[in-house]
Structure formats: C-alpha cells, structure tokens
Amino acid sequence: xNKLPYGLIGRGRVxxxxxxxxxxEKQSCVQxxxxxxxxxxxxxxEADIILLAISDDAMEGFLERHPFHQEKITVxxxxxRTIDGVTGLHxxxxxxxxxxxxxxxxxxxxxxxxxxIGFHEVFPALQNPSQAIRTELKPLYHALCVLGGNxxxxxxxxxxxxxxxxxxxxxxxxxxxxxxxxxxxAASGREALTGxxxxxxxxxxxxxxxxxxxxxxxxxxxxxxxxxDHREATP
Ligand SMILES: NC(=O)c1ccc[n+]([C@@H]2O[C@H](COP(=O)([O-])OP(=O)(O)OC[C@H]3O[C@@H](n4cnc5c(N)ncnc54)[C@H](OP(=O)(O)O)[C@@H]3O)[C@@H](O)[C@H]2O)c1
Numbered sequence: 001x002n003k004l005p006y007g008l009i010g011r012g013r014v015x016x017x018x019x020x021x022x023x024x025e026k027q028s029c030v031q032x033x034x035x036x037x038x039x040x041x042x043x044x045x046e047a048d049i050i051l052l053a054i055s056d057d058a059m060e061g062f063l064e065r066h067p068f069h070q071e072k073i074t075v076x077x078x079x080x081r082t083i084d085g086v087t088g089l090h091x092x093x094x095x096x097x098x099x100x101x102x103x104x105x106x107x108x109x110x111x112x113x114x115x116x117i118g119f120h121e122v123f124p125a126l127q128n129p130s131q132a133i134r135t136e137l138k139p140l141y142h143a144l145c146v147l148g149g150n151x152x153x154x155x156x157x158x159x160x161x162x163x164x165x166x167x168x169x170x171x172x173x174x175x176x177x178x179x180x181x182x183x184x185x186a187a188s189g190r191e192a193l194t195g196x197x198x199x200x201x202x203x204x205x206x207x208x209x210x211x212x213x214x215x216x217x218x219x220x221x222x223x224x225x226x227x228x229d230h231r232e233a234t235p
Contacts, residue, residue: 005030007047007072009040009062013095014077021105027125039203041068047061049122050074056081079111080142082135087117089130090141094149111141158217190231197228 008019011033022029032043044050049071054058056078063069063086076083081092093108105128110119112132119130133141156178163169184192196204205225212218 001127004028004048005046007032007040007044007050009033009044009050010051010053012055013097015051016024017095017099018051018053018077019104020099021126022101024102024105025125027123027164040066044068048072052076052137059083059086073117073122074186078142079145080139082113082138086133088113088120088121088138088179089119090138094153113138155220197225 005225008015008022008029008031011031013031015031017028019031029042030047032038032040036043050072052062052069052074053060053076054062059076059078059081060083063074063083071083073087074085075087075089077091078088079092082088089103091108091112092111108128110128110130112118112130114132114134116132116135118132119126119128160171160174163174164171171177181192196208209218209221209225212221
C-alpha cells in the first residue's frame with residue numbers, strides 16, 4: 001500500500017478504470033469529480049500525486065483554476081497533449097464501459113514523455129511496460145492510435161449494425177472474422193490484406209462502392225481505395 005493516496009480527478013472512462021486498477025493493486029486512491037460538493041483542494045489535500053483524468057480540452061483550464069497541483073506531482077493521460085510542469089503518461093489501451101481484470105490492466109503499456117517523470121516513478125508498485133517518445137511526436141503518435149483503434153471501432157460498429165439491421169445476419173457470425181483479421185494484422189501487417197483490393201478485382205471494388213452509394217461510409221470506402229492505390233504506387 002502506498003503511504004499517501006493518489007488523488008484521482010474525473011469520473012469518466014479512464015478515471016473509472018484507473019480507480020479500479022489501483023484498487024485491485026491495493027494502492028490507496030482518493031477520487032474527486034466536479035459533481036462533488038467538496039473542492040478538489042480539500043478532497044485531495046493528502047495526495048502527493050494527482051492523476052488528472054479529464055477531457056483533453058478541459059485540462060489546462062482546470063489546472064489554472066486549481067493551482068494546488070503545483071505543490072504535487074501531477075499526471076495527465078492524454079496521448080496528444082503536452083503541458084508544462086505536468087507529466088504525460090498515455091495508457092495505450094481503449095477503455096470500454098465494462099471494467100477489466102487485473103491481468104488486462106497489468107498488460108497495458110504506458111507511453112511516457114522523453115525527459116519527463118516515468119511511469120515507474122509515479123507508480124512504483126505497478127509492473128506495466130512503458131516506453132518514452134519525444135513530446136513533439138505526441139500528436140502523430142495519437143493520430144496513429146486513433147487510426148488503429150477508434151477508426152476500426154467505427155468501421156466494425158458500422159459492419160455489426162448493418163449485418164443485423166440490413167442483412168438480417170447475426171453479429172456472432174462476424175466474430176471469427178474479426179478475430180482472424182486482428183490476429184493476421186498483428187502478425188503480418190500489410191501482408192495480412194486480402195480481398196478485392198489486394199487481388200486487383202476492380203469490377204468487384206466498383207460494385208462494392210455502388211452498393212454503398214449514398215451511405216456515409218461510401219466516402220470512407222473510396223478514401224481507403226485511394227490510400228491503397230497510393231501505397232501500391234509507392235515502393
Ligand atoms: N477513453 C480512452 O480509451 C482513453 C485512452 C487513453 C487516454 N485517454 C485520456 O484520458 C483522459 C480522460 O479521457 P476519458 O476517455 O476518461 O474521458 P471521458 O470518459 O469523456 O470523461 C471525461 C471526464 O472529464 C470530466 N471533465 C470534463 N470537463 C471538466 C472540467 N471542466 N472540470 C472537471 N472535470 C471535467 C468529466 O466530468 P463529468 O463526468 O462531470 O462530465 C468526465 O469525468 C483524456 O486525457 C484522454 O485523452 C482516454
């Protein structure tokens with residue numbers, strides 16, 4: 001058990017998962033969110049490490065309004081933002097509505113800011129893997145995480161929804177496909193690509209686009225074909 005509690009700010013996805021992870025690891029933590037009647041200054045007075053788990057756009061304003069954090073080590077979890085005097089530790093993970101088990105939390109890598117306070121200095125009792133990147137690379141790092149994670153969630157939720165809603169097929173039918181796409185992509189990257197684009201079946205691609213005519217994902221499909229053509233043309 002850590003001597004002083006972590007002071008965790010927020011009640012969203014990351015705050016809820018971090019609170020649960022710290023509890024599973026028997027780390028003392030006091031949580032505060034803006035729905036409380038107390039002030040963060042009063043609620044978190046005992047904490048010497050503040051974990052700021054609020055929206056990216058709200059962080060700087062919050063820190064300005066609550067300068068008490070300057071006497072403490074303060075951490076934020078944004079993969080994109082850099083804030084002077086505040087340590088960025090980005091959990092390279094998606095945090096869903098359900099809490100995870102301890103093994104899953106322990107496997108989450110944290111990406112640190114080069115030259116900043118490291119993950120294991122902030123969380124000496126936790127064993128998560130960590131690596132640092134230069135702060136100027138954080139926007140690109142984050143954009144890549146969004147491409148890989150958030151955008152594939154959007155794509156898959158579109159496919160799940162239309163399988164059930166438009167094709168009358170069950171979502172379970174898709175699960176082996178989703179699993180193998182993930183496994184093959186993790187194992188072989190670009191070599192994992194199959195299908196009409198990879199085969200060069202242009203007429204099938206044209207029919208796919210026609211089937212999506214008027215659907216917002218028609219633009220997405222077309223953009224992917226353009227990215228594919230560009231990549232094929234680039235050695
Ligand atoms: N979600 C992920 O998978 C993920 C992954 C890695 C890193 N992150 C990072 O983790 C941080 C938190 O993200 P999240 O996904 O947990 O967000 P979230 O679920 O949308 O929750 C945002 C939290 O911010 C609070 N908040 C917003 N404006 C505030 C203000 N002015 N003052 C006080 N609290 C305020 C909200 O309070 P109310 O509940 O009162 O509205 C809410 O508790 C962000 O920096 C994000 O980039 C998220």
